[in-house]
Amino acid sequence: MRVCAVRAITDQQGSIYIETDNCIGCGCCKTACVTFGYQALEDKTEAWLKGAA
Secondary structure (H helix, E strand, O other): OOOOOOOOEEEEOOEEEEOOOOOOOOOHHHHHOOOOHHHHHOOOOHHHHOOOO
16 A cells, blocks of 8 residues: 555555556556565556556
């Protein structure tokens, strides 16, 4: 959550939530995430990160 420049990531009752309206698709969260990291999100596009796909 701290790596998000636009603060689009929040913790909601123990689950991570991405506010797709605020997400700019930079991928910093993908790079910083230990649990899901690059392998889990490698096929996701900027449109997916923003909730368009």
